[in-house]
Amino acid sequence: MSPSSTPEASSDTTKVVVAPVYPSWREFWDSHSFSLPASPLDAASRLQQNLTHFHVNYLLLIFNITVFYVAFITTPIVYIYIVLAAFLASRFFYERYFHPEPSNLERPHLKSSSILLVYIYVVMATYSLVWLGLPWTYPVCLLVTFATVVCLHGMLRVPVYDQYQGLLDAQLQSHQPPQGVSTSMEMEVLDNKFLYVGLLIVATLVAAKLISALIMLKSGKRLPPVIKAFPPVIGGLIRFLKGPIIMLREEYPKLGSVFTLNLVNKNITFLIGPEVSAHFFKAPETDLSQQEVYRFNVPTFGPGVVFDVDYSIRQEQFRFFTEALRANKLKSYVDHMVMEAQEYFSKWGDSGEVDLKYELEHLIILTASRCLLGQEVRDKLFDDVSALFHDLDNGMLPISVMFPYLPIPAHRRRDRARKKLAEIFSRIICSRKSSGKCENDMLQCFIESKYKDGRPTTEEEVTGLLIAALFAGQHTSSITSTWTGAYLLRYKEFFSAVVEEQKTVMKKHGQNVDHDVLSEMDVLHRCIKEALRLHPPLIMLLRQSHSDFNVTTRDGMEYEVPKGHIIATSPAFANRLPHIYKDPDSYNPERFAPGRDEDKLAGQFSYISFGGGRHGCLGEPFAYLQIKAIWSHLLRNFEFELISPFPEIDWNAMVVGVKGKVMVRYKRRKLVVD
Numbered sequence: 001m002s003p004s005s006t007p008e009a010s011s012d013t014t015k016v017v018v019a020p021v022y023p024s025w026r027e028f029w030d031s032h033s034f035s036l037p038a039s040p041l042d043a044a045s046r047l048q049q050n051l052t053h054f055h056v057n058y059l060l061l062i063f064n065i066t067v068f069y070v071a072f073i074t075t076p077i078v079y080i081y082i083v084l085a086a087f088l089a090s091r092f093f094y095e096r097y098f099h100p101e102p103s104n105l106e107r108p109h110l111k112s113s114s115i116l117l118v119y120i121y122v123v124m125a126t127y128s129l130v131w132l133g134l135p136w137t138y139p140v141c142l143l144v145t146f147a148t149v150v151c152l153h154g155m156l157r158v159p160v161y162d163q164y165q166g167l168l169d170a171q172l173q174s175h176q177p178p179q180g181v182s183t184s185m186e187m188e189v190l191d192n193k194f195l196y197v198g199l200l201i202v203a204t205l206v207a208a209k210l211i212s213a214l215i216m217l218k219s220g221k222r223l224p225p226v227i228k229a230f231p232p233v234i235g236g237l238i239r240f241l242k243g244p245i246i247m248l249r250e251e252y253p254k255l256g257s258v259f260t261l262n263l264v265n266k267n268i269t270f271l272i273g274p275e276v277s278a279h280f281f282k283a284p285e286t287d288l289s290q291q292e293v294y295r296f297n298v299p300t301f302g303p304g305v306v307f308d309v310d311y312s313i314r315q316e317q318f319r320f321f322t323e324a325l326r327a328n329k330l331k332s333y334v335d336h337m338v339m340e341a342q343e344y345f346s347k348w349g350d351s352g353e354v355d356l357k358y359e360l361e362h363l364i365i366l367t368a369s370r371c372l373l374g375q376e377v378r379d380k381l382f383d384d385v386s387a388l389f390h391d392l393d394n395g396m397l398p399i400s401v402m403f404p405y406l407p408i409p410a411h412r413r414r415d416r417a418r419k420k421l422a423e424i425f426s427r428i429i430c431s432r433k434s435s436g437k438c439e440n441d442m443l444q445c446f447i448e449s450k451y452k453d454g455r456p457t458t459e460e461e462v463t464g465l466l467i468a469a470l471f472a473g474q475h476t477s478s479i480t481s482t483w484t485g486a487y488l489l490r491y492k493e494f495f496s497a498v499v500e501e502q503k504t505v506m507k508k509h510g511q512n513v514d515h516d517v518l519s520e521m522d523v524l525h526r527c528i529k530e531a532l533r534l535h536p537p538l539i540m541l542l543r544q545s546h547s548d549f550n551v552t553t554r555d556g557m558e559y560e561v562p563k564g565h566i567i568a569t570s571p572a573f574a575n576r577l578p579h580i581y582k583d584p585d586s587y588n589p590e591r592f593a594p595g596r597d598e599d600k601l602a603g604q605f606s607y608i609s610f611g612g613g614r615h616g617c618l619g620e621p622f623a624y625l626q627i628k629a630i631w632s633h634l635l636r637n638f639e640f641e642l643i644s645p646f647p648e649i650d651w652n653a654m655v656v657g658v659k660g661k662v663m664v665r666y667k668r669r670k671l672v673v674d
Helices: 025-030 040-053 055-072 077-098 112-130 137-155 159-173 183-219 235-242 244-255 278-282 295-301 311-324 327-345 356-373 375-380 382-394 398-402 409-435 442-448 459-490 492-509 515-519 522-534 620-637
Strands: 258-263 266-271 351-355 541-545 549-552 558-561 566-569 638-642 648-650 657-659 663-668
Touching: 235 244, 235 258, 244 258, 295 398, 295 409, 295 459, 311 442, 311 459, 327 356, 327 515, 327 620, 351 356, 356 375, 356 382, 356 442, 356 459, 356 620, 375 382, 375 409, 382 409, 382 459, 409 442, 409 459, 442 459, 459 492, 459 522, 459 620, 459 638, 459 657, 492 522, 492 620, 515 620, 522 620, 620 638
Parallel strands: 266 566
Antiparallel strands: 258 266, 351 663, 541 566, 549 558, 638 663, 648 657
């Protein structure tokens, strides 16, 4: 393409007048093609030149990219692409028909449409990172985007730019001004190119936000109020990491029972209270699912079980749990629970001081090993298996939720422990099958379980299900039994009440303790239930929303929760709502007594320590029986005194439990029945 030009000489500079010439499609395409560096040295040279000439605008670029991500993570991506596509189309036809640029050295610079191609590439390349839903990918995406733009800007150029740069360098080295062009003018054009692209980014996102807001306004949707947090983008994450319960206590009085937290690139909508949480517990898996939010458990439980399988398979595996925890199975488990408690506490002296928290944790593991993992583990392999489970437990860290496969020492120990446990249970399973030996434990139930199509469970699946069962029950039972003891020793009136109940039961059944006897201990049951109300080990329950749904608050406000949100409810907060429970922060087991039933008056899902609905805890009966078996033995055989301060809550743990030691002084005695 040869544009016609007429130079007009003057005493100072040479001006060039360019007549507009419409290029052919081939010429137009070629003039916008990229030129790769000839060698690594050439690439390094280009980058060095760019850092010299464009360092100021690179700082502007950081600002523009930050603005881009702020809007990018809060605006539907489709709106951004619509606006960007419209702009590209208009820019393309404008350059083609109304403002064609000559392909010579009179106005050489990297063309806008070329940089826009780079912009599109960066958007597509980093979108997958942002969409992972991991908060810590936000700064990573910023760095990746910036580095990509800088590298592409330095190494991908149109040929005319390289020709001009070579000419410019030669003339500068000879201390002569470029012929036919103004150096300052051309460098200004080059420098401002990044600023233009930055303004384009901001304009694109502003337009996308306006379109999104307009569509939302016309749709008539009333979205939940959003928690205000500073600084923008990361303020919500900072507030959440400081403590979700603290945040809920601050926002619930202001925003009500339904509100949303912007957690970097994810929105979490909280549903607090029975009036708004029914959909959370009753919705089918196609609407609200567990799998996405709990996949961080997969490295611990193993492949092919629970959150690593489709919902239909997971439902069948939950059926295996249900069959292993049927009433007739529980009755046989109680015998093991009572035996383990008697054997364990027989090793205590006539008097002394112990850490109640440690003692109960250890006993719970022993009991669970016998009832769930089998006699082989309890009698011969307990120390080995206990150490391996300890490594599994320590491999479940807060960072594991976001990066479950991060190669850190705790995760490597977790993976090694998981592999060794699989080997141990594989040997036990093979031994039982070859010998025809059957035991009365959960392991045997899983070995004999079959899917609907007749397929038996594999050794890997049995191991994963056992690990999941132990993780689900161990912490809950040990934490709840410790809190129950701490409250009973703090409030003498309730301690006296459970002792009197033991006397009543002993008058009727003597020293015998079985499933039916434990089921008659209603006062002790209420004491355990109240400890669980105040201190549920799982303070947050989560789901992933796959469809829009409406909720109506107690005040009659109706909100539409969009799909894509993470839906959350908090047993630790909802269990203390003052409109449901009188004096909600006080320990009073009698609130559950017949005739009072505070947990039932406000309707279903007023008490959610064990979840509820479709995903209620399958091990709830097992947990109550286990804790009752332990405390009925302690109440009948010991006197206690709490000698350490009343324990605090350990908010730093993955499963929120008791902080520090719970020191008690004990004295052996036999409960006398009048």
